[in-house]
Structures are given as C-alpha cells and as structure tokens.
Amino acid sequence: MAKAKIGIYWAAACGGCDCALLEVNEQILDVVAAADILLWPCAADPKYSDLRDYKNGEIDIVLFNGAIRTQENVELAQLIRTKTKYLVAFGSCAQSGGVIGLANQSSRNEIFSTVFGDQANWPQLDTNKNGHDLHLPEFLPRLTHLADVVEVDYVVPGCPPPKQVVSALFSALVAGELPATGTVFASSKNLCEECSREREQLKITQILRPHENDPDTEKCLLDQGFMCMGPATRGGCLAVCPAANMPCTGCAGPTAAIRDQGAAMLNTVASLIGTGEEGEDQLAAEDAILAQFDDIVGTFYRFGAATSIFKERYHERNATAR
Amino acid sequence: MDKTNAAFEPRIVAFLCRWCSYAGADLAGVSRLTYPANIVPMRVNCSGRVDTEMVLTALEKGADGVLIGGCHPGDCHYVSGNYKTRRRVVLLKQALSEVGIDPRRVHLEWISASEGIKFQSTMTSYTELIRELGPTPVRQRKEPVHG
C-alpha cells in the first residue's frame, strides 16, 4: 500500500496545536512510517507555490489548525481544500474560532488601536517601499472558523486537542480506517461523564472565579460556584482540567445537539442558581447571585464567541438599558 | 440607516405558556381586544421550556423583539418553571448588553389566564417599544467579505 500523504497547516493560531501533535510521543514514528508529510509550515518552510503545485486531491488529509482571521487564511483554506481529500478542523480555533474569537467583541479599529497604538502605525493593505509594491492580506472585519469558508470533513476539538484524541485520529489514519465524514473525534456526551467529582446539584448560591477560592477537590466545581463549563462541553479529554482542580473552560465545544454552547451553559447555570427555595420571596436573593456575573461572554463563550448565534459585538445605543 | 421607523414594522415572536399567557391571549381574543399584528405567538407548555438558545435563534432569524409570557410567581402550572425562566432572562439580558444588543429586545411578562386586558396592553406597548428601538442590528449584520 502506498504511503498516505498528509499535511498540517496553521492559520490564525498560537502554535499549541502543532505542539500537541507531538504529545503522542513515539506514536509519531508510526505516523511517519505510514505517511509522508507534504505540508507543515511549523516544521518546514513551504512556499505558496509548493502547495499550488500539488494536484487536486493529491494530499490525503490535512489537519488545519487556527481560525480564519485574514484574507490569507481564507485563500489558503480554499487552496488546501482543493488539494486534499479530507480536511480536518484541528483544535478549537479551527473548530469554532477558539479563544481568539473573543476578538469579535471588539471592532477591527479597536483591535488595531490596542495592538499598534496610533493610527499612523496601523498596517496598510498596499504600500510601496523603495519601489516595491507590498500587499498585506486584509484583516477581516470578523474572525470566523474553518467551516465558514470551506467544507470540513472531521473535527478534532480541544485547545489544544488532547493526546488521546490525536492518537485516535493517527490510529485511524495509519490503519487507513477513517470514520464517516462529519465525525467529531471526541465523546458524544458531555464532560461530566468523565469527571470523577461528586455532584449534588442542589443549587448555585454564589459565583466564583478560580482565583477567588480553593476549590474542594472532591466536589463538583459548579456546585461550589465555579463556572465549570463541563456540562455544556463535549468529553474526550478525560476531564483533565477539573482533575487538576481547574474548572473546564469549554474548549471542546458543545455536544452535537447544541447549537450555541454559551446559551446552553447560561440555561443550565441560571436554572441552578438559587437559594434552595423557589418563590416570590426569593427573587431578590436570586438577583443578588445573578448580579455576581461580570463577564458572561468571556465565561460562557470563551471558545465559541465567534461561532455563537450573535457572533460579534453590536452597537445599539441603549445596550445597557433594562 | 435609511429605513425610517415609521415604515418599520417590527417582527416579534412571543413564546406563551399554555396555561397562563396563551390562555390570556385567548381571553383577549374572546373579549375582542385589539392589538398590533406584529407578534407571532408560539405555544409552549411552560415558560420554563423557553431556553436562551431559542430566544437567540429568534433574534438570529430576524426578530426585532422576543416576548416571553409566563404565569405569575406562585401560579406556575408546573410549580416553578417560571422562576427558572426569569433567571435565564436576567442573565440573557446581561449577555445581550455585553454584546451590544439592547436587552429590551427580550422581555418577560407575567400574564395570567384572566388577564386578557394585560395581554392586549403588553402586546401594544411592546410593539411600540420595539418600533422605537428600530430594526434589530442582528438582521442588518453584514457578512465579512471573504471567499
């Protein structure tokens, strides 16, 4: 059997996903034995022309990490799509925009001001320096995810994808037994299934951020008031964060039946908030707990803001009205 | 914005709980109490069935306002579904504020089966409020230029 041809690409990414590939340790040797890596900008230094020179569909599978932030990301995603048989959205950013999707809460100008300061320093799309025309790819008005610009065959969630998930993907690849397209390489259930903490699920009586208290290591973090995203997040990572006494931040995205992860978590948390009693006389006490939230988007949409239903920030005049 | 508010006809979805608000709407009908035709009612068993994702979906699909009608505190047919919805709406409104959407685009009102008049006045005043707020910014969202 001919060796499989694989590619690894990063778009708007931090590099963590590329590192995560190596977390499988010696299994990478099996991969290298079974496959040729045709594209890996993180490790080699390919040119656009190298990619263009491949025949359409020549690459068997490309693991694409990072979000779609610039016009270059769009074009490369489209180019890669033509060159590969299977395209994998690898990691949270490719899957759902990831943590950098929170940038959609700011406008492009706000981002530029923050990053580059004075407008004079902002990048120009076209410049001429010493007689050379320079063109920078456009920084898109809104960040999005891979599936928004091309068809995606598989999703490997996680920030970064956990070792056992990557390993499962590699095993399938080496064996030449990729599952049906559309498969998400994670559990179909939520994280709670993998979490060993004890749940009482009585009520949420306070809202705590991780630094505000030392969580009990045995009890459900949500029960203690820490906004653990586990209930609204796919398992597959074996609940490593809660095991390390940190609340889940939701990097694997929601289950297949949920459209908007933040909304699902908001439903759950609001449903559980209370004093233990429900009644007209408890409304004020409930409001006092609800008022302890100061960043709902950052809490419930940490990885899903760009692909949430609202996707970005709006500018209504009375957004703070009641 | 080239549309003037006078020409603007708000699109509003109302989730009405079967036992109180939907019945209140029935009473408004039986009593021939007129109100604007901008609201499309949708029956759910309990306001507790109305979840945040549905409200956001309505906004996404172009609703200028979303109204949720439930039983008065203490009157919920299912004991306490309305309290849960109330808490969700409080948080959802805060979330809408954070993303720059006027939180009044989502409104929760307790309307009992005997409050036909309250149903009428709520529909009327809410339609007027949304008319003032203008079209939802969500519907006017421009897709980023790519591809």
Next chain:
Amino acid sequence: MSSPRIGVFVCHCGLNIERTVDTLSVSETLRQYSGVAFVSDYDYMCSDPGQQLVSDAIREHRLTGVVIAACSPAMHEPTFRRAADDAGLNPYLVEMANIREHCSWVHLDRSEATAKAVKIIKTMVEKVRGNHPLDPVRIDHVDKCLVIGAGITGIQAALDVADAGFEVLLVEKEASIGGHMAQLSETFPTLDCSQCILTPKMVEASRHPNIELMTYSEVLNVSGYVGNYTVKIRKNPTYVDPDKCNLCGDCEKVCPQSVPSEFERGLVDRKAIYIPFQQAVPSTYTLDERSCLGLHPLRCSECAKVCEPGAINFDMQPTILEEEVAAIIVATGYDMYPIVNLGEYGGGDVANVIDGLQFERMLSASGPTGGQVRRPSDGRVPKRVVFVQCAGSRDPENHNAYCSKICCMYTAKHALLYRHAVADSEAVVFYIDVRAGGKGYEEFVQNATEHEKIRYLRGKVAKIYQQDDKVMVWGVDTLSGKKVEIEADLVVLAMSMDPHPSTRALTKTLKISCGGEGFLKEAHPKLRPVESLTAGIYVAGAGQGPKDIPESVAQGSGAASKAIALLTQDKLSHSPETVSIDEEICGGCGVCVGMCPYTALSLTVSGVAECNEVLCEGCGTCVSACPTGAAQLKNLTDFQLREMIEVALSDG
C-alpha cells in the same frame, strides 16, 4: 422516511375568522407551501360535515399530518384529534393553528390579519412536520381517596366517595372533625341549629366502613402521580387511648394547666387535657403536649393518677403512616383574619371588641355562656351592640382586597339572634353594601331590617376605642353624610375569611398552586372549579375561596364526583408528550434531575438520565436546563422550535 403529506384545513368560523382573515388567500398561499399536500377551507370545520371533510381528506390523500387553522387548541384540539384517530391518523399528528383568538378577533386590518394567519399556520405546519405518532401512557391506579380536612366540606366529600364504594382516608389536623361549622350556633337563612345538622354527618363519617378517620394528623409528604400518589401522614400523639377513654372527665378536673380554648375562641379556658367540645369525633380526651407540664410522671401526672381506665399514656409516640391513594381532595377550609391586625378597631386591645366566631360561641346553647350574650370584660348583658361588616375585607390598602362573602348574612343573623336573646336591645350594623345573593338570603336580610328593628347604617367605621366601660364607635353614615358616634356595650367585627394558615405549606407539599390571596387555585374559575391543575388533586370548600355552608357542601360533593369518576376508570391515561433522553448524548450530569417538579427524572446505574413518562407532565423545564440537548420534549423538540421560529419570522 417518505416525504410529508400535510393537510391544512382553514375554518371560516362563520364570519368570525372570515371577516378579517381572507381564508381563500390563506388557502392559496398554503397550497404552495412545502410538504402541504392538501388544503381546504370550510364554514365551520368543527361541525359534523367539517369533521367529515377532515376525516375524508386524511383517508383520500393519505395525509401524514393535519393542521386545523381555526380556534384555540383549548377549544377543539380534542375534537379534531378524535376525528383524525377515527380516520386512522395518530391524534398527535394533528395540531391547531389559532387564527381566531390570536388573529381574526384581535386585528382589524384584513391584510395584516391575513399575513399573520399565514405565519401562524406555517409554524404549525412546521411543528406537524416534526411530530411523531405517540400513544397515550396507560396507568394502573389504586382504589383509595385521600381527603385533607374534615370540616363540613371534607366530611361531605369523604361520605360521597365512600358511599360510591371506595375507600377514603380522611385526615384532620385538629383533635376532632367538624371544622368551623361545629362552632356555629344557628345557620342562615333557616336558623337551624348548626350542630344538630352537622353531628349526624360527623358520626356517619366516623362509622362509615369505607372511611378511615385520622384526626390530630398532618400530611407530611406527597409523591407519585394521579392514580398512584404515595402520601405520608403523621398522627400526632394524643397521649390518650381513645378506646379506653370513657369521657368521665376526671382528668380534666385535676389538670393544673389552663390555656385559652381554641374551640371557644378564647372566651374561656380549657385544660391541657381536654375534649374540644362535647360532640367531638372521635369521642375522646386529648392531651395537648404544648400546654402540659411535661408528660413526665415525676413532674405532674395528676391526670394519669385519676384515670380509672388507664387511658393516659405519656409514652405515646407520633406514628407515620404511608398510604397509596389515587386521588386527593383538599378541603383545608378557612380561618378568621387575625383580629389583632385591626388595631384601628381596637382588635386585640379592647376586650369588648370580638369577632363573629366568638359571637357565635356566645349565641350557642353549648357555648361558654350557655347561649346568653354577655360582655367578655364583665359578663354583663350588652344593651347596645354594634356590628361592623367588611372588617378586614374589601380593603386593598390595609387588609384583604376580596369580599368574604358570608359576613353580610351572618351579621344579619347575629343581629337578629341578639335582638331575640336580649330584651330592650339595640343592634346597629355598619355596612358598605349588603350582598345577599342566595336562596332566601335577601328575604332574610329584609326581614331583619324591617321587622327586627335592626338599624343598618351605610358607611365605614373609622375608629373603635374604649371609653370608660363603653366601646366608642366612630363612623360615617354615607347616606346622610353625617358623622356617627355610637356608644356601644359590645362590638362584633364581621372578620374577613383567610385561607387556613396551613394552606400554603400544604400546596407546596402537594405541588398545586394557590392564588395571590393564598386560597387554593382551581384549574378554571368557571368550568373546572373543583380541580387543581394537577391531575387527581381536587379542591373544595372555603380553602378555595370564601363560601357558605351550602356552597361548601356542593363543592365537597363536586370534588367527590370528580374523584369517583377517576376511581371508576379501569386505567388512567396520561399525555405521551413527555421528555425523552438521548442516551448517546447524555453524560449524566444530573442537572435535569433537580429541575423536575414531579421527580420524573433520575440517573440510572449506567450514568444517564431517565425519564419516567408516567410522572412527566411535559413542562420542558428540564429540556431548557439540559446543557447537552439530550433531553427533548416529544413533539416540541429544539429542532421543531427552531423551524417554527424561522418560518414565523420569514418574509413570505
């Protein structure tokens, strides 16, 4: 799955819909809509020919779903679901699109109403498209009925159910059954003796082979569902064995502890060991542990020492009984609005300002004064008595907003009985207006005003206070516009009726609701007055709202007939529109479990949630709370709702 073939039936409802909704245009639009295989409109779809039209179309066009665009589902949903069932289509594939109450009746502009009707119908087409055929859940049931409260309402209900051949568990909080009716002297408008008509019923209830009586008992917990409620009842210890007690009364004589008698409304004291009243059922003494010196032979035990039959047992413990019942009738009754809340009328301060029930006890031949009217302060016979109606009623700013309904009648009765009892007496009644609706009621009041020389003053009393040994009543006669100042010997306040204080806690236990005033809430104020919104739980009597004896008895019988109708069914059926759990998605976080008010949800040993469809009422609160989307309401899934929302907001 083959493509849907949905039929849409647009009703004109005569002109009710047709006047503002262009049904022809609606039909044309729907004919073009995806999945719609057949559209028809008709004058009255609910008529026999209309239903026939629906049935025929289901068969001829092999419809897979039906939308009836007509009135509210509250009206004719059962009608059309039955018609569909007869034609071989699962009834849960039929939905109503309410284009009458929610559209034609409330809009004036024909084009706006027509456009809205189209949207309403399309949302229901989308719902039907996602509906699945369902079968009603069939439930076995036990054959017993629980009646909570043994006043006249509860007694009547218990007797009716028992007479129909079913077992009844009659639970009463107090030491005797009988309720407030046992305290009354004579009853309006016929002036027959209250105890004389009540006690035979009390005895009958206690001797009926189908009635198990539990006095001094409280309902602690209720779980389960219609047909199969599990109730936990605590019988508090009376410390007296009713089988041994021979009512000699020796214990009472030696008991050193006196407390105000509840039955006599505090006009006299009773002992810590007491019998509430002579005709009490069960006929036994009760030792009230809160008043007793200590239930300890070393501390007192005077009563035990003198009790010849040895009926007194200080070691008696509360017993907890668990019973399965099919239906529950709640007849918790009323209590008087606390007189101390009426400080402006000297309530609780002025000894000679009393409430109506205290006056009843005075008038009663078995009462503390042997039927003589005497002032509490000095025992003198009052020569002038002022009766104040609406004390605590019809006063939304300060007290209860509602009318207590019976006070007009009992005040007329009080004044009349007083005039009969005391020669040369003067009776003055302050009233806002006299509400005497009822058979023979108006005639009774007319007689009191015209022939019994009772002075009726229309107006509200502003202030009542003590002056020397008189009670001063300040008020306004609103007919003459003059201030009135009356020097009275005794004032009787026709106190407002409150729901019994135990009502709210009990409604929580039963998971039924009570209205803002705290009275038990009925399922429909007109058409379902004795049903709660929870299947198998019925409400009756003054706990549901102020009412007199005949109305209470009628409601008791009404609730009993509802319970009997349930008990006589072979099996009960329950809506199948319940929650289902997708086990592929559910990770067993358990959020749903705590959401369910009916304990329908639980976690299985394999760590996923499970819904007991017999318990599930289909509210969907758990569906909204479920963070994974695993919990879905059958025939109203997230997917269906999304489709419905989309079409409700679409342009076309």
